[in-house]
Structures are given as structure tokens and as C-alpha cells.
Amino acid sequence: MAKVKKPQRVTPRLPRGFVDREADDLRTQDKMLATIRRVYESYGFEPVETPVFEFTDALGKFLPDSDRPNEGVFSLQDDDEQWMSLRYDLTAPLARFVAENYETLPKPYRSYRAGYVFRNEKPGPGRFRQFMQFDADIVGAPNVSADAEMAMMMADTMEALGIPRGQYVIRVNNRKVLDGVLEAIGLGGEENAGRRLTVLRAIDKLDKFGVEGVRLLLGEGRKDESGDFTPGAGLDDAAIQRLLVSYVGTSFRIDDEEIREQSAKTGEPALLGNIAGEETYRDNRAIIGFWRNAVGESLVGTEGVNECSAIEELCRGAGYGPGRIEFSASVVRGLEYYTGPVFEAELLFDVVNEKGQKVQFGSVGGGGRYDGLVSRFMSQPVPATGFSIGVSRLMTALKNLGRLETSTRTGPVVVTVMDRDRMADYQAMATKLREALNPKDGNGEFLGPVVPVEVFQGNPKQFGKQLQYADRRNSPCVVIQGGDEKAAGKVQVKDLALGKEMSAEITDNAEWREARAGQELVDESEMIEAVTAILARQAGASRP
Structure with missing residues (x-):
């Protein structure tokens, strides 16, 4: 067989x-x-x-x-x-x-x-x-007033969650500005769509790789620490330099002398920002002015700069100026459906990454305009x-x-099971506790935090296992009623937190059994009052 x-x-x-x-x-x-x-x-x-x-x-x-x-x-x-x-x-x-x-x-x-x-x-x-x-x-x-409102709402969200000003910033850019800058360096037209996308993704890596890493990605490509090679956009040195100085350099330190020379040519203030975290640059209007020069004669780029200027004015007028909402060349956004303003919520405090390095936490959200x-x-x-x-x-x-x-959250009040044939009694006790501990208004809505109550549904043969279960569930107390208590109209209510506290002070096993640590015998009619008193006592003990 x-x-x-x-x-x-x-x-x-x-x-x-x-x-x-x-x-x-x-x-x-x-x-x-x-x-x-x-x-x-x-x-x-x-x-x-x-x-x-x-x-x-x-x-x-x-x-x-x-x-x-x-x-x-x-x-x-x-x-x-x-x-x-x-x-x-x-x-x-x-x-x-x-x-x-x-x-x-x-x-x-x-x-x-x-x-x-x-x-x-x-x-x-x-x-x-x-x-x-x-x-x-x-x-x-x-209208870009909707984009401005999005940026303002994100600032409000960060602060509502307890992130103070100075530890977050909403960064704003515009895909039209990016398109205009690329057009100005000779990457306009459908034939350059692929290279434009490669350039955008390179700029999007500013926070991760720094300016020198982006410089490589804009050129022939970059090899990472593992030896993997990422092909670049293939721009020549002149195009890379113009892109980094006239556009990227408005928000990040690349070379002070380069920025000063560019400033002398354009008449715009010298913006010496950085990505090292010592001090971020906060002159939004000056940055937008630099971008206006960077897009040159590009119509789409000029439209994007004008939109940025309108957003800056709306945000500043509503009290969301530099320090909360800032303009930055680093915001690109990877998804291809964005057509205008783009923004990111960035957190500025330091954390330790998986390599043990101290870095800024970075982006926790983003978005933008997607008109198509x-x-x-x-x-x-x-x-x-x-x-x-x-x-x-x-x-x-x-x-x-x-x-x-x-x-x-505090775990459930557990009604223990001493006799499987009396499950209906235990469910009735749980129902009384559930209704008393969770009052509702006339519409059936709970008036406060819910206090869970449950009947133990495991194997009731070993009572110690029931108490162990309640302890693992972080239960505040258990309700116990065997046959003798039922006949006498009584119920045992055990405060598990108090029981632990008292047990720590008792070293003799016989004394511990005699003390029934944290446990009291009350009339059935006093069960709700006894449980309520335990919950109140534990709530008071947990307050700082």
C-alpha cells in the first residue's frame, strides 16, 4: 500500500x-x-x-x-x-x-x-x-492662487502636527522655469525630451548627491560606491556650468566666485546658499529674479517665473513668507504629469541614517500642478x-x-470564565459593564474614550492562563465569579496593576495567596462601581 x-x-x-x-x-x-x-x-x-x-x-x-x-x-x-x-x-x-x-x-x-x-x-x-x-x-x-493655497495648507499641516517653524520648510519651484532654463541651454523641442528628463532627474538628486554628483549626472554619468554606473545627460561643460551657476547656484553653494561673477553680470544679488545645513538662503524674490535671467528669452520659462512671482506675493501677503515657504531649484518631482508649480514639504532636523551618518530628515510630501x-x-x-x-x-x-x-491604549476589562455552562451569565455581566463604562448621547454617539470589555473566549480550565491573557492584553482589571460567589450574589474584582505592585512587596507564597493581592469581593450590584473606581485610580496614577 x-x-x-x-x-x-x-x-x-x-x-x-x-x-x-x-x-x-x-x-x-x-x-x-x-x-x-x-x-x-x-x-x-x-x-x-x-x-x-x-x-x-x-x-x-x-x-x-x-x-x-x-x-x-x-x-x-x-x-x-x-x-x-x-x-x-x-x-x-x-x-x-x-x-x-x-x-x-x-x-x-x-x-x-x-x-x-x-x-x-x-x-x-x-x-x-x-x-x-x-x-x-x-x-x-x-490660477496659481490655488497652488499658493496648497503650499500654505502644507505649512499649517506641519505646524498642527507639532513641527515648529525653523524645523520644516515648504519648497516651491515651477516645471515651466525648468523647461525654460533647458530651452535656454539648447535642450528645447521634442527631439530633446529624453535628455530633458535626464537633466530633471539629475537636479532632483541635489539633496542626495550634492552639486558635484549632479555635475557628473549632467555630463557623462556617475559611478556610485558599489561601482554601478548611471549614464548622464551628456551636456557639455559650458551648458553644465551655465545650468549650475545661473539656476542651481541660486539655491545651493557651488563656488562663491562663480556666483559673484554671475551676480556682477546680471545685477542680481549674490545668493550664497548651501546644502550643508549651516544657513539656508531665504530671499525668495532675489531667487526668482535670478531665475528670470536664467530662462533668457524662453516664453515658457518667463511664464513660469511670473507664476513663481505671483505665488511668492500671495504667500508673503498671507503671512507665509521665507522661513515657511521658500523657492528652491532642488524641487523637481519625479512624476512626469506635473505641468507648472511643484512643491515639497521638507523637514530640516538631523537624524542618523542606516550608515550611521547624520543627515537632514528631508522630504515628507510633495505635489504640484497637473493640468493635463x-x-x-x-x-x-x-x-x-x-x-x-x-x-x-x-x-x-x-x-x-x-x-x-x-x-x-488601556486593554479590556476581562470577565473571566469559571464555569463554561454559565456563559450567558458572563455575557450579561460584560454587557452591563460595557453599557455603564461607555455612555452615549441621545444620538447613540459615545461621550468619551471607549473602554473595551470582553468575556474570555479561550479554554477556561486553567484560571491562571486567563489572568496571564489579561496581563498580556494590558487589562486594568478582571471580574471573577465562580459558583460560590454566584450563590452568594457576590463578584470578585481584581486590580491587576495594584496586584503587581502588592506582589512585589510580598516574598512569602502563602502570604501572597492569603492577601489575594489587589482583589476585593463586592456585591453584584456594586460591580460597576468597583470597576469604575479601579479605572479612575489607574488613570490618576498614569498622569505625569
Whole structure:
């Protein structure tokens, strides 16, 4: 007779680039999201939700990572053989939603949404394939006043989360300015579209590689520490020098003498900023003036400079001047659908990276104007602008600052089970406690924080296991009623925190059993009062 093979056990394993998240982190995240939501709603934004799957052609191909088999997204075919993809951001699905419901939505349409997005990219330290974003967008607003409002709202969000001024900055740039600068150095026209994109991605690496690293990426290319080589844009030395001095040098120190010479030629003030962190440059109007010279005769570049000037005036007039909102050449944004102003929220405090180096924390969100995204679905132009916060990265930043401590909630009051045949009695006790400890108003809304109450649902044979369970659940107290207590109309209420405290002072085992540390016998009618007293005592002890 053939031997029956035992079924192989499946090995529990987590796919690379994905993480499990437990209760404390989720509660902490909920607290942070509630703060962001209040800021967004104070600006008139309303929630909307779109599904995680969209038809692939509706999402479009805008991700910069093109060296993956399915181009940066996770895709599958449905029963109709139509390709669907997990969303890679929350903006492309919003564009589809607006186009599909355009006639019924108010214009401009203000919305916010939080949700997970998915990237089929190589995972690494701090780089995940699934992560949460929290977006706000205005669709149907053609004026840059909407972009200015986005930047101001992001500044308000940072401060509402407890990040003080001086430890964050909202940096602003304009893709039209970038296009104008590139046109001025001879990279205009469709034939140079690929090289322009390479230049933009090189400038986007300023914070990571510094000016010298960007200089290499603008030229023949750069070899990293591992020996991997990244091909460059192939610009000649004159074009690189003009780009770095007249544009990049307005925000970052490259060579003081070069900047002074450029200043003498243009009549603009010498802007000696830096990327080392000693002192950032904060003269927004002077930077915009430098950019005006950098774009030369380019019409699109001049339009972008004028938009930057308007945003600067609007922000400064509303009290969001330098120190909160600043203009910077470093803001490029990797997604290709941006068409005008772009911005990033950057945190300025130092952290230690995985290599043990002290670095600035950096960006926690960004966005910009994407006037062509909704129009892909329609026969008319639909202007739009928006901002996206990286939720997990922002949570990490807040914990580094001590502004968002891990949320540890008191565990449940546990009704123990002494007799399995009396489960109905135990459930009735739990119901009484649940209703008394969680009062509601006339509309059924809870009047305060919820106090959980549960009946132990494991194996009741070993009572010690029930207490161990309650302890692991961070329970404040347990309720005990055996047959004798039931016959006498009594109930035992055990304060677990007090029990631990008293047990630490008792060394004799017999004395400990006799003392029944932290435990009292009360009438059934006094059960709620006894539990309430324990909760109040523990709440008072936990206050600083």
C-alpha cells in the first residue's frame, strides 16, 4: 500500500517591500491622520475614496521607474482580458473619478483622500512596495492662487502636527522655469525630451548627491560606491556650468566666485546658499529674479517665473513668507504629469541614517500642478493642483521629534470564565459593564474614550492562563465569579496593576495567596462601581 504523504506546511513569510503593522502603530497613525484631516477640512476640502484597482490605461504611464518588466506597477488581467493595475498614487485615480463625474461635481472640486498605493520597485531601507499617502487636490482652478493655497495648507499641516517653524520648510519651484532654463541651454523641442528628463532627474538628486554628483549626472554619468554606473545627460561643460551657476547656484553653494561673477553680470544679488545645513538662503524674490535671467528669452520659462512671482506675493501677503515657504531649484518631482508649480514639504532636523551618518530628515510630501491629467479623459482642458503626504515617513519624523508618541491604549476589562455552562451569565455581566463604562448621547454617539470589555473566549480550565491573557492584553482589571460567589450574589474584582505592585512587596507564597493581592469581593450590584473606581485610580496614577 502506497504511503500517504503528509501535506507540506506552508512557511509563513512576508513578501519583500511589505510590512505588518500592529495596534499601537495603527492607533498612532489614526491620531496623526485625524490632525491632518482637520487642517484639510478647515480649507474646505471634502473626503472621497477610489478603489485600489484601476484600468491600466486610465492610470497612464507616469512613473519614472521604467526598468521593471511591468513598468513600476502591479498588473493583472480580468475575465474580459482587460488589464488592471494597483494604483501607484492617489492622483491618477482622482483624475479618472473627476472625469467620470464631471457634470455633477462642484467646480472647483476640493477633495482629500488617504489610502495605500503600490509600486513594483526594488525595495530597500525605507523604500516599500506598499505605503500610505494622504492627498488634497483642487480640480478646476486655473490660477496659481490655488497652488499658493496648497503650499500654505502644507505649512499649517506641519505646524498642527507639532513641527515648529525653523524645523520644516515648504519648497516651491515651477516645471515651466525648468523647461525654460533647458530651452535656454539648447535642450528645447521634442527631439530633446529624453535628455530633458535626464537633466530633471539629475537636479532632483541635489539633496542626495550634492552639486558635484549632479555635475557628473549632467555630463557623462556617475559611478556610485558599489561601482554601478548611471549614464548622464551628456551636456557639455559650458551648458553644465551655465545650468549650475545661473539656476542651481541660486539655491545651493557651488563656488562663491562663480556666483559673484554671475551676480556682477546680471545685477542680481549674490545668493550664497548651501546644502550643508549651516544657513539656508531665504530671499525668495532675489531667487526668482535670478531665475528670470536664467530662462533668457524662453516664453515658457518667463511664464513660469511670473507664476513663481505671483505665488511668492500671495504667500508673503498671507503671512507665509521665507522661513515657511521658500523657492528652491532642488524641487523637481519625479512624476512626469506635473505641468507648472511643484512643491515639497521638507523637514530640516538631523537624524542618523542606516550608515550611521547624520543627515537632514528631508522630504515628507510633495505635489504640484497637473493640468493635463484630467484632460486625458475629456475634450476640454481641466486645470488641477494637489499635494500628497507620505504618511509612514511623516510618522517616523514625528516620532524622531517626540511629537507623536506611540499610542498605547488601556486593554479590556476581562470577565473571566469559571464555569463554561454559565456563559450567558458572563455575557450579561460584560454587557452591563460595557453599557455603564461607555455612555452615549441621545444620538447613540459615545461621550468619551471607549473602554473595551470582553468575556474570555479561550479554554477556561486553567484560571491562571486567563489572568496571564489579561496581563498580556494590558487589562486594568478582571471580574471573577465562580459558583460560590454566584450563590452568594457576590463578584470578585481584581486590580491587576495594584496586584503587581502588592506582589512585589510580598516574598512569602502563602502570604501572597492569603492577601489575594489587589482583589476585593463586592456585591453584584456594586460591580460597576468597583470597576469604575479601579479605572479612575489607574488613570490618576498614569498622569505625569
